[in-house]
Amino acid sequence: MGSGTKLLAQLGTGPHRVDDVPGQIDRGEVLRYLGYPQGVEPAARLVSVLDEWIEEAGRRATPRATYVVLPVTELSNRRLKVQTSDGFETTFNGAIGEFLGAAECLGVFIATAGPGVEQLATELMNDGDPLAGMIVNAVGAERAEAAESVVIDQLRENAREHDFAPTLPYSPGYCGMGLVEQRTLFSLFGRADVGVTLTESCLMQPLKSVSGLIGLGPAERVQAFGSPCDRCELYSCSMRR
């Protein structure tokens, strides 16, 4: 039995739920989402407002995630097929070779900050407090990202036992994968899985949610592939990893 098969046998196809996301909010990440360059602190007069709304948004957030792990049946530069839990095949299109070229299995995830943060941000905006609304939205982005990090950590832990490793996450709407691929991604989950739905225009509700694909492949191959950002010529990209 190959390592990929063993990993799949260990994990099962899922879906796996993540309900336990560390409660500590990463203030640096919140500042980054607010547009502060790394290492730059907000003006002293803003600190108490910032801390107040970070704390309140943290109370309203209910971060969680769900993911499945599926065997890759076909992989090319622009296309990846997986076998779904009901025995059919599903195809993802995009710059697959750059991001997921080392994948033998595919983790597919949806992570969210939950509906409460967005509701609070909307209330604040409607009440004429855009600064507080922006801070709360930034916390929402941080909480969704924290839930995604738990998924990656769980995949990494399981993969390590089989000398496998995860690739960088690759999300619909970024770096050569059309937003329309969200439909394929969401088709792998039931409606009630994690409380995130997709609008007609492929936006997630709640908005502070993140979805994506994570390849799982032999650790040496994943490492040799490195980051697609190293080969990307979009030098102005602020999401470079």
Ligand code: SF4
């Ligand atoms: S540098 Fe930016 S656009 Fe290029 S691959 Fe990385 S994240 Fe995508």
